[in-house]
Amino acid sequence: MVNFSNLLQFLSLQSPLGSDSTNSTLNLAKMGITAYTLPALPYAYDALEPHISAQIMELHHSKHHQAYVTNLNKALEAHVTAVAQGDVAAQIALQQAIKFNGGGHINHSLFWKNLAPAGSDEASLDRASTLVKEIEKTWGSFDQFKAAFSAALLGIQGSGWGWLVREAGNGAGLRIVTTKDQDPVVGGDVPIFGVDMWEHAYYLQYLNGKAAYVENIWNVINWKTAEDRFAGRSEEKTEL
Template identity: 30%
Template structure:
C-alpha cells in the first residue's frame, strides 16, 4: 500500500506563493485522493505488489492516471522550497548551452507553462537518447516517464495548484513558482540522470518517495 509522503517543509513556509489553505486542498485532499485511489485500484490486481515506477510504465486508464498523479505531485513538492537556492555549475552550463542563458530558459519555461491549454504540467527533462535538455508540456496526468524522458523540474498548472492564492492569474503564480525553485534538488536530479539514465527515475521513486 502506498502512503501520502511527508512534505519536506512546513505548510506555512511559502509566503505569498502558496498558502496553508492551498496545501490543505492540493496536498491534503487532491494528492491524498490520488494515493487512496491508487491503493484501491491495485488491490487484488496484477499490480498489487508493484512499485510506482512499474505501475506508471505498464498500466493504463484510471490506474495510470492515479499512479502518475502521485508521482507528478511528489516530484513537484521536491521542486519547490521556502527560499530558492543555487543551481550547480553543470546544470547552469547545460541550460546555457541549450537555451542560450538561464534568463532565456526562464522565459521559455514560463511561456510554455503559461500557454499550456487546460490542466497539466510543464517540465524540464533530459532526453537520455541525445543527452539534451528539453522543455515539454503534458496534459492531465501524463508524465515524461512514459516518453523515456527524465524529469528534472516540473510546475503544476492544474487550477487547484494556484486558484486559492492567485485566482485565475496563472502567470502570477508561475513567477512566484520560479522564485521558489529548489535548484539544489533539480541539480541533483540532473546529476542522477547523467549517471543512471532512466534508472534515476526509479531510484528517486523507490528511495526518496516510496522508501522501498
C-alpha cells in the same frame, strides 16, 4: 510492487474511485502488494509563503494528492481481483484509473521535492551550477530559458504539467515538455523539475492570474534537487 514503466501503459476511466483507503490498503497487503501512502512534505505548509499559500499547500497535499493515492490503491485492488477472476473486460476498464491516479501520485511526489522556501539555500540558483551551464548552452541564457519555460506553462490548455527534462540516452540534452492531466514524463527522460498547472495548485490565491503564479513559482524552485536530478545523484526512483 508495480513497476513504473508498466504503470504508464494503462489507459481508461479518469473518474475517481472513492476516498476511503483503509480497506483497500489492508486488502492489497493480503494480496502481497505494497499499498502506496501519502509522502510527508519536506517543509511546513506555510513554508512557501507568500508565493504559495499555506491554505493551497494543505489542500493540495492532504486532499488532492491523498485522493490520487487512495484511488490508486483502490484501482490496484480491483485490478488484482480482476486478474484473479480472469475478467479481461474489468482489467481494461481499470487501466486509465491506474494511469491517471498513478501519474498523479508520481507527479506530485516529484513536485513537492522540487520546491523549497524562498531565500533558502536550496532555492539558490548557485546550487545548480552544472545545470545552469547546460541551460545556458541550450537556450542562450537563463533568462531566455525562463521565458521559454514560462510560455510553455501558460500555453497549456486545460490541466497539465510543465517539465524541464534531461533527455534519455548518453550525451542527451535538456528540453521543455508539457504533459496533459496527470500524465507523467515517459520514454526514459529524467524530470529535472516540474510545475503543476492544475487550477487547484494556484486558484485560491491567484484566481485567474496564472501568469502571476508562474512568475512567483520561480522563487521557490529547489535548485539543489534540480542539480541532483540532472547529475544523476538523486535517490528518487522511476519505480513506485
